Amino acid sequence: MSLYSNPTQSGSAAIPIVAPTSEKEIPKNVPSKYSTQDSKARTCRNLIIHGYCKYEGKGCKFNHDLNKSTSPPNSPETAKSKLSVNSPVFKPSTILSTISPEVVNAPPFIPKNQLNVVDETPITPPSAPGSPQKRLFYDSGEHEYDADISMFDPTIGFYPSQPLTSPKPFLLSSGGVKGHGLNALANSFASLVLNNKATPFSALDTLPDTTTQHTNNTSYFTNSHYANPFLYQSQQTLIPQPLQYHLYTSPLPHVSNLHPHQKTIHAFFMSDHLREELQQKNEVTLSSVNAKDFNLPEELHVYHSLYPLDLRQGKSVKIFGYPSFTYKSICNVDGRVYCLRRIEGFRLTNEIAMSTIESWRRIRHANIVSIREAFTTKAFGDHSLVFVYDYHPLSQTLFDKHFSSPIQNAVQIQGVSANIPETVLWSYIVQLASAIKTIHASNLAARMIEPTKILLTGKNRIRVNCCGIMDMLAFDGGKNIHYYQQEDLLHFGHLIISLACNSLTSIHNLPKSIELISRQYSHDLKNVILYLISKPTPDKTIDDVVTMIAPKILHEINSAHHYNDFLESELSKELENGRLVRLLCKFGFINERPEFDMDPSWSETGDRYLIKLFRDYVFHQVDEHGYPVVDMSHVLTCLNKLDTGVDERIMLMSRDEQSCLIVSYKEIKNCIDSAFRDLSRRK
Ligand SMILES: Nc1ncnc2c1ncn2[C@@H]1O[C@H](COP(=O)(O)OP(=O)(O)OP(=O)(O)O)[C@@H](O)[C@H]1O
Structure with a gap:
């Protein structure tokens, strides 16, 4: 007995099978095909x-x-x-x-x-x-x-x-x-x-x-x-609701084994990851609050649109000796966004202290947050001192990154090791050494080498923040600069120990911490740390540290150059897009202007007709079945050739397919340029 049979009476394309209740009940003359x-x-x-x-x-x-x-x-x-x-x-x-x-x-x-x-x-x-x-x-x-x-x-x-x-x-x-x-x-x-x-x-x-x-x-x-x-x-x-950023990111197409001449659409644009990061930075930079809701002044000196960056409750006075507040704000002189740091309740008694800012203003370093100016104000209803720094959107402090996450807390509680990779530590060391060297070379001291005052502004990219504040708050005319410079080195060492041991308290038990570090990290790293925390002497300088870490500096330079290459290539992709957008804008201005419909000099004949046909050639092609051809690479190729005005000829066909024109990109480009010039001249 076969398990299925070909119902011969049925010529149906698809035969539904549905529970016959019994053999006897099988319907006899049910048509298998719908009439x-x-x-x-x-x-x-x-x-x-x-x-x-x-x-x-x-x-x-x-x-x-x-x-x-x-x-x-x-x-x-x-x-x-x-x-x-x-x-x-x-x-x-x-x-x-x-x-x-x-x-x-x-x-x-x-x-x-x-x-x-x-x-x-x-x-x-x-x-x-x-x-x-x-x-x-x-x-x-x-x-x-x-x-x-x-x-x-x-x-x-x-x-x-x-x-x-x-x-x-x-x-x-x-x-x-x-x-x-x-x-x-x-x-x-x-x-x-x-x-x-x-x-x-x-x-x-x-x-x-x-x-x-x-x-x-x-x-x-x-x-x-x-x-x-x-x-x-x-x-x-x-399925969670899509993140807002899904609007800007797209997964790679499910295509493998592309031919060498083929590219995915992603190859034409900036990588999604970078785009998302920049998008987020822009979003944060442009965010605003109602000043009144936060009890903030509408205007402060030449700055407005204050936006609190530090929403942490309970201000610590440990670092400056005064409570400090951080705001993002816009400068009405140059329209740029700056970071204002307000020291609450500080009354400037010595005017000369203000001059220390000048030395800091001259320092421009990739690992130092640049200071613009400092001023006193009563806009907050007290005597406050305000320092103006460059604003780095979406930045985090090293404390937030490495010492305040739930994972880090769990690590501390459970005593599990979740070490920062050595390459990251070396990167931090090289960048900090470079910043400190520049500061010391300018006869200044950072006095701010501690986790809450070092900003992480990108992947492993750090910058010393709040420079110059202590020089004003505890102004001494530069008498103790050597002492503070030695302190910088010591704090530098303590910071690396804390990071390597994953604990801020590790510096209270140095022998144990060093032992831990020698187990987890290389000899070179331990030596640098030991040098940094050694007893201050006149011979102990940042230059020695730089010599010690020389091979790592080369590595850092190499990584930086690689990253620079990557960014440059990403930038070049968008550069092309910008050029093409300008072309598309010209197209948009020229094609099918309703107000010139009756104007013979703007009629759809001659040059402008050519442009219209070219537009059809680029965007409105159909295949042999009449389906639209949506081929991005065709569009990009055509627009690029048009932009450079190559001599290559193409055949343009009228919509009724009754006439065709053979023209070069160069000629079309000339037509577009002259049409656009015409438009710009018309008043
Ligand atoms: N120049 C800057 N650009 C952008 N963001 C900044 C800048 N300086 C600080 N921030 C951000 O402002 C927030 C607060 O900074 P702050 O230095 O007050 O840190 P903190 O951990 O709150 O320290 P404290 O306990 O001393 O207040 C941090 O999240 C930091 O990322």
Whole structure:
């Protein structure tokens, strides 16, 4: 006895198989193919899915008038017409009746936890014929989906609000299978037998979850009307709402083995990661608050739009001896954004102290936050001293980065080692040594080498912050500069120990900390630290440190150059885009200006007609089937050639295809330039 049979009376492209209750009850004259009348009675699925059918009036046999729909898609009548297979040997159980042959071979697609949910679902009797899930598989092969809806775009993802689409491969009787529905069905069952030789059909009673699973799976690919509520529930809990930045980032296309001459679209633009970072920095730079809400002055000297950067409660006076506050603000002289640091309650008694800022202003170093000016103010209702520094958006202090994260706390509590990699430590050492060397060479002292006053402004990129403040707050006319310089070296050493041991308290037990460092890091690193924390002597200088770390400096220079190369190449990509945007703007200005419609000198003949045809050539090409050609590389190639005005000739064709022109890019470029000049001259 064969497990399936070819119903000879059926010439159908796709034969639905639905639970015959018994051999005797097999309907005898059920047409396996919908008659034209049936088709007319059935509402077109394109209408249901998309709200319109592009084949309406062009041969689609289904009903397009919703009001006229005599039997709704799920009505028993409609369902009845689907019960069409004549299979005398097929005795499926009630559960089997809901299983499509494709179900058994369906690829596992569903997340585990969703399967769990499904597993726990009690076996339900088969849903009414024509229920959504069934219709999904048993749909007539006559009914073709639009090509565009059968594509699954992985970049879109599925969110409850989005209509889900239905790809052809999951439909037994989709266009590709049309005419082979029966064979496909038969093959499916054949493979079912092969794969489950020892499994009698009754054993399929134990497969309800497969059935449900599959219906759920395929729900991913069905339209939203037929979506399984289970899926949606778990979708809602599983898939987080997209981040705002998903608008700017896109995954790489699923393409491997590109030919050498092929490029992905990403190759033309700045990397997503860099773009997102810059985007975030811009966003932070432009953020603002209502000054009144934060009890801030509307204007402060030449600065306005104050925005508090330090929202931490409880101001520490440990560093400066006074509470300090940090604000982002905009300067109304140059329109730039600056960082203001206010020292609260400080009354400047010695005017000469202000002159120390001059020496600091002259220092320009990549690892020092530059100071612009300092002034006193009563705008906050007290005597405050304000220092103005360059603003570095999205910066973090070394304290925030390495000593305040929950991971770091957990590490401290559990005593687990989560060391900063040695390369990062060397990078910090080299940058700090470079900053301190410049400061000491200017006969100044940083007096600020501590984790909360070193900013991390990029990946491993640090800058000494708050320079010059202590020189004003504890003004001594530079008498103790050598002492402070020695202190800088000592604090430098302490900072590296804290970072290496992952603990700020490690400097209180130096022998143990050094032992730990010697176990975890190289000998060279330990030697530098030992030198930095050695007893101050007149011979102990930053120059010695620089000599000691010379090989690491070379490495740092190399890394910096590499990164510079990377940034430069990213920049060059956007440079091209800027050039092309200018060209596109010119196009936009010139083409189809309504106000010149009646103006013969601006008519769409001659030069301007050429431009219009070129626009069609670049953007509006269609393939042999009349489908739009959306080829970005064609656009970029054309625009680049146009911009450089190459001699290459192209053939432009009128829209009615009655005339064509052969012109060079150079000629088109001249036309565009002259048209744009004309436009600019017109008043
Ligand atoms: N020049 C700057 N540009 C951009 N952001 C800055 C600048 N200086 C400081 N910040 C930011 O302002 C915030 C507060 O800085 P601050 O120096 O007050 O740190 P803190 O850890 O709060 O120290 P304290 O306890 O002394 O107040 C930090 O998150 C820091 O990233």
